[in-house]
Amino acid sequence: MLRSVYLLFGILVFTAATDRQVAACGGSAEGLVCNGHGSCGSDGVCNCELGFSGDFCELTVRLDASVPTDQCNYGGNYNNSKCNCRNNYSGQNCEKFTCTSNTDCYNGGHCYREDGRTGSYCVCPKGYSGADCYVESCSPTWDEYGHTTTYCNNGGTCQVSEPSTTRNYYTSWCECRTGFNGTKCETYACSTTDNPNLCPVGLKDDSGDSLELTCVHDDTADDDYCGPCPSHRGGLDCGIVYCGAKENGNELTVCNDQGRCVMNTCLCKPGYAGDTCEDEACTSRNGKCGKHGTCIVDPNGDSMFGYCECNSGYTGSFCDKCDAPLKEHYHYIVVSDGKGSYNVWDNTTVCAETACVFDGTVCNNAGSCVFNETINNWGCQCDQGFEKDPNTGMCVPNDGSCSTIDNICGGQGVCEFNLDIKNKKAKWQCLCRPRSMLDERTKICVSSMCFSSESATSACSGRGDCTSQATCACFDGYAGTYCSSCADGYRANPNFPSLGLCLRDYCLGDDTCGGRGTCIFHPREGYVCECDDDFFQDPDTKRCVQCQAPHCLHCGTADYCMECMPGYYAGVDGVCKKCDPACVSCTGPGSKDCLVCAPGTVRTDTSGTTSGCGPECSEGGDCNFCGAVIGGSKYCSRCSDSSSYPLDGVCTSSTNSRATNACETIGDGVCTSCNKKYFLHQGGCYSAGHVPGSEVCAVAAGNGSCSQCNSGFYQGGRECTPCGNNCAQCTSSTNCQNCTHGFFLQGGSCVGCHESCVRCSGPGADKCIVCKTGYFGQFLANGGTSGSCRSCSDTKSIDGLAGQKGCSMCRIDLTGESPAFLCLDPVGKGLSGGAIAAIVIVVLVVVGGIAGFCIYWFLFRNKTKTGGKKLRSRTADDTDYVSLMNTDDSGAFI
Known part of the structure; x- marks a missing residue:
């Protein structure tokens, strides 16, 4: 009994509360809660339907941004003196909008994204507009934002709100004619308190006579209409013309006089087609059936005209309408630009079933919707260059834009058609799931943990792969959390x-x-x-x-020399061999194989590659002053004859044809201006193509001067000036940058190394970098780059290395498991002093024995043959004379 009382009390309380809520929400004159355009919330406040606002949903609002300040844009609910905005809208009057995904867009629109980033409005399909594509648009044209819309009803005019600096999307609404109302001007009122009949006047009946219309109120539809309309007109105010009827005075035509009107539909004569028979019928060549049908012409008939047989999903006289259950969808015609993107050339509409629609496009804008009899359903047939995604059934590019077909977007996203209609560009790219981002390098979606703030478009800075553990596996050469530093x-x-x-x-x-x-x-x-x-x-x-090769300056391997030190030349075996003493550098062992002669001498022939050497310049005779010093040798710098001048360091008369060609201006035994094939140096003209000029100038300028001086010289004005002593490279005579062998740089000057060093870093014996011949670098065995050089004959063992007694040429072998000493001097590897002395004694004994035998032989033979008789004198002319002792041209016996 007590439980029943409680239950009854609860019912009464609930009923009373509900009544209070309804009372708070208010009602219309007909007793409708929230005026029939909303529901009453638990707090007694009306939750209005889209398109209505106000405390009691009594206000009808446009779904655009052109409403009074006391109303809310885009269907926002105006309550308690403020706007309660719909999802994704904000601002005082809900005038701002931002979409984050395609689910924020109505009617198949998709959120506008540029280069994969979320935009601020929706790209709408045909027939819709507004920031979120909820509003049915009315413009019959395709504007730059890709919206195709339909006409307003009953003669209403479409008002278009173009994009502006404050709003980057398109919207439109219908402005209705007098008497019409509704979003599409679909309702009509032809009477008012002041005028009970507002129907049009001046219309004609089917006979062409004047017709008077009467306003009638339809209680069932709560709407007005005018009537009766003539048979060729319809609509609430008889404003719709059936079958293309035209009133020309008293003459009335229907179906353009090319057919007859039956059930408000034109049945056209042969050769004509269209809703009002305004078009020619299809032929086998005129393409009237478009891309979705085929013109069927009776091969046995007399007419060349036929009818369109439409593909599945299409209908209409020219296969330009969708057949149920397919619906019309927007489609963009794109052409590849060859750079991974596409140019938008045109737009059209296609028919598709829901199964073929993806993200507001048919088959991802890359195929056609066809009926598959195997699965008894509609599906996508992909265009060339595209394949079907096994997961979504949509068409994706096979050019790697979204990775491979078996790994679309790395399994963490979908490949979608991305449209930048403003710039007429499009491309297919991955739309990633939450906590994933598009990697521009691989074109797939990977964990957002692999992206740094400095590289928001490429995972692992584009220098590595994002693993399944959301960490970066860096490529060779890169390191760091995001592979952004060098390894x-x-x-x-x-x-x-x-x-x-x-x-x-x-x-x-x-x-x-x-x-x-x-x-x-x-x-x-x-x-x-x-x-x-x-x-x-x-x-x-x-x-x-x-280099380990003795006397080597440049080597190809440790033992093979390519360029030897001064005084040596490289043989074909890569071994440096000594030049003739007359040569500083040479190509062979002879005295005429000199490339550069020793100081104090000069080449006797400067035209060839090699030459012999002769005395250097001496003053007197042809030369007045030997002031040019090249390679340590003197050359003439002023000739005794005022009409002569030094050519390659030798005085030459101006009457010599070669001399005339070399010098342009001669005066007082010197040349002051050389022609373009030579350069001026110390009063003479020199060629950079051979010695001695090539020792001074590496490259002639082609204007009588040198553009690049050789080692040991620097550019001093138009001439090459010698550096200081023992300096190989300098910027002035007092500022040396690099010294010759045997010297090191100290304070801009060259100081001699220790006697055991060829190259060094300082004056001490422990500062050697390269050891002189006859020494080896102990430091090389320890992996060092400088240190002391030991004599090849130093037999003391240090760290397992010891020289060899009597060795004068050696090196350290570093090719084995441990460093080893190698003596390269065959004499050093010879016999001991006692053995050598013994060999000398044996040789003397043998030579003495041979000489004694020869004397005995001649004396004994002559004594035997004369027998005490007088000897007969024989000459070389005697035919039986044979001499055992002949001499060569030098007088030596052979």
Whole structure:
């Protein structure tokens, strides 16, 4: 009994509360809650339907941004003096909109995205407009934002609100004629309190006579209409003309006089087609059936006209209408630009079933919707260059835009048609799921954890792959959480630092290559060492390794020399051999194989590659002053004859044809201006193509001067000026930059190394970088780059290395498991002093024995043959004379 009382009390309380809510929500004169356009909430406030506003949903609003300030835009609910906006709308009057995904767009619209980023409004399909595509649009044209719309009803005019700086989307609404109302001007009122009949006047009946219409109220539809309409007119105010009827005075035509009107539909004569028979019928050639039908012409008939047989899903006289259950959808005609994007050329409409529609487009704008009898349903047939995504059934490009067909978007997104209608551009790209982002390099969706704030478009900075664990696996040469830094052994490309490209660093961060060269950048190889003299680049490690070949300046391998030190030449076996004492450099062992002669002498022939050497310049005779010093030898700088001048350091008369060609201006025994094939130096003309000029100038300027001086000289005005003593490279006579062998640089001058060093970094014996012949570098065995040089004959063992007694040429072999000493001097590997003395004694005994035998033989033979008789004298002319002792041209016996 008590439970029943409680139950009854609860019912009464609920009923009373409900009544209070209804009372709070108010009602219309007919007693409708919220005027029949909303529901009453638990707080007693009306929740209005889309298109209505006000405290009691009594206000009808347009779904655009052109409403009074006391109303809310886009169907927002105006309550308690403020707007309660729909989802994604904001602002005082709900005038702002931002979409985040396609679900925010109505009627198949999709959220506008540029380059994969979420935009601020929806791109709408045909027939819809507004920020979220909820509003039915009315413009019959395709504007720059891709909206195709329909006419307003009953003669209403379409008002278009174009995009502006404050609103980047398109919207439209109908302005109705007098008496018509509704979103599409679909309702009509032909009477008012002041005028009970507002129907049109001046219409004609089917006979062409004047017709008077009467306003009638339809209680069932709560609407007015005018009547009776003539048979060729319809509509609430008889404003719709059936079958294309035309009133020309008293003459009435229907179906353009090319057919008859039956049930408000034109039945056209042969050869005509269309809703009002306004078009020619199809033929086998005129293409009237478009892309969705075929013209069927009776081959046995007399007419060339036929009818359109439509493909599945299409209907209409010209197959331009959709057949149920298909509906019309927007389609863009695009052409590839060859750069991964497409140009939008045109737009059209196609018919498709719901199964073929993806993200507001038919088959992802890359195929046709066809009926598949196997599955008894509609599906996509993809265009050339596209394949069907097995997961969505939509068409995706097979050019890698969304990765491969078996890994669309990396399994973390969908491949969708992305339209930039404003710029007439389109492309297919991945739309990623939450917590995933599009990687521009791979074109797939990967975890957002692989993106840094500096690189929001490429995972792992484009230098690695994002793993399934949402971490970066960096490519070779890159390191860091996002692969944004160079790994050990790599360095950034100096030409494009902003790109973050890392290249192999064979210099290992040392720009001096361990004091053995200079680190340079090579666009293909990366950072490599350009080795100094006495070193070569190891082909595997790219590091500078010291040459081990004796007397070598540049070597190809440790033992094969390509350029020898002064006084030596490289043989075909890569071994440096001594030049003739007359030569500083040579190509062979002879005295005429000199490239450069020893100081104090000059080449006797400057025209050939090699030459013999003769005395240097001496004053008196042809030369007045020997002031030019090249390679330590003197050359003439002023001739005794005022009409002569030095040519290649030798006085030459101006009457000599070669001399005339070389010097342009001669005066007082010198040349002051040389022609373009020569350069001026110390009062004479020299050629850079051969010695001695090639020792001074590397490249002639072609205007009588030198453009690039050789080692040992610097550019002093138009002439090359000698550097200081023992300086190989300088910028002035007092500022040396690089010294010759045996000297090191100190304060702009060259100071001699220790006697055991060829190259050094300082004055001490422990500062050697390259050892002189007869010494070996103990420091090489320990992996060092400089240190002390030990004599090849030093037999003391240090760290397992000891020289050999009597050895005068040696090196350290570093090719084995441990360093080893190698003596290269065959004499040093010879016999002991006692053995040599014994050999000398044996040789003397043998020579003495042979000489004694020969004397005995001649004496004994002559004594036997004379027998005490007088000897007969014989000459060389005697035919039986044979001499055992002949001499060669030098007088030596052979």
